[in-house]
Ligand SMILES: O=C(O)CCC(=O)C(=O)O
């Protein structure tokens with residue numbers, strides 16, 4: 710299996726991108742409309758945030774899940790026992806955020822949402838008829854005015870050497886939401902599981918945008934689009950001293966959106982969060 714970047718501006722971009730999503734659960738875009746300068750600015754400002762003690766004034770609200778999640782409460786992926794080696798911040802436009810950092814993150818949130826809407830349109834237009842007839846409404850409409858879409862700023866700290874032997878930055882998992890949009894992080898490490906079970910490095914050239922299918926789109930498409938397992942491995946050699954920052958946007962439908970005969974977005978999310986042990 711190969712993951713190759715698709716040129717967003719190429720005449721066959723839509724077909725090539727959706728084909729990659731169907732085959733691998735992942736699509737990588739280059740020449741896309743998200744400004745690299747904006748992404749770099751966010752990485753810099755949030756590195757400073759994670760390096761400061763001020764982060765502890767923004768600890769997440771249990772009921773609404775917005776704010777800072779320290780490493781001590783970090784996720785344990787489904788089927789694992791060790792916590793991931795990461796801390797992160799959950800940003801929602803309605804949620805808590807240091808005021809100095811809010812405008813930049815809110816601008817990114819809106820721009821990335823616009824692109825997601827367009828890409829969901831591509832996916833819809835290139836779904837075979839027997840798949841698109843399963844969609845209860847246009848895919849791009851499912852996320853319209855949703856207050857559930859989550860921007861996560863992730864900080865993987867440098868390794869200290871005292872980590873538990875089998876703990877990694879992000880253990881193998883699938884995303885819960887419809888699709889995820891992720892600018893290439895400032896360090897490598899993201900891998901996706903191929904159909905043959907082998908791990909493949911996701912091309913992380915700076916400026917690439919990575920898009921992957923989540924469980925909700927897998928459910929809504931009757932498993933035509935796969936929600937593929939991925940993980941973030943630990944750095945080695947001199948890279949162990951480096952932090953890694955990444956910025957996934959998890960596109961969530963409005964809670965009432967019907968995904969399938971079994972599930973609305975709300976019931977699906979609830980089931981998965983319970984499995985993760987965060988609610
Ligand atoms: O940090 C990354 O590159 C990926 C993070 C991820 O997969 C997640 O938070 O769901």
Ligand SMILES: [Fe+2]
Pocket residue numbers: 882883884939
């Ligand atoms: Fe993920």
